[in-house]
Amino acid sequence: MTGTLFFLVAMTLTGCGSAIDTGGRKAVTGDVTLDGVPIVEGSIRFEPQSGTTATGAMIVDGKYEIPADKGLLPGSYRVYINALEPVEDNRSADDMMNNPGPPRKELIPAKYNKKSELTADVSEPGPNKLDFLITQ
Structure with a gap:
């Protein structure tokens, strides 16, 4: 009985080991639109x-x-957003690997990627919902 009580107290104090040490990193979420329209598929860095x-x-x-x-980690960041024009391609994956076709056009202006002017601050207390409403 004493062993069981000790185990239950120990698990309560440690949170059952479910907490993940993130090293101070913070979750970040957000919405990204171009001229008011959500970006269908892209990347953010x-x-x-x-x-x-x-x-x-x-x-x-x-x-x-x-x-x-x-x-x-909490601090200031430069933000880069990319989205390539979609391609309708019915070829097999092997065909696309051997002959990828012409380069796809970047849909996002360079001031948001190659020459990014975007910045964002991640805060210690959070939540860190960082939305980017970009325009042409």
Whole structure:
């Protein structure tokens, strides 16, 4: 009985081991639109203004999500957003690998990717919902 009581108290104090140490990283989510329309498919990348840990996520139907275990440390970031024009291609994966076709056009203006002017701050307390409503 004493062993069982000790086990239950120990599990209560440790939270049953379910807490994940994120190293201070924070979850980041948000919406991304171009001229008011959600980006169907693209990517977003956050590069720290100082430091070395960059991370990113895929944008799907105008939304992205970076979980805390892969998240961002509090601080300032330069943000890069990309989306390529969709391609209707009925070829097999092998055919596309051997002959990828012409390069796809970037739909997002360079001021949001190659020459990004976007910045964002990740805060300690959160939540960190960072929306980007970009325009042509």
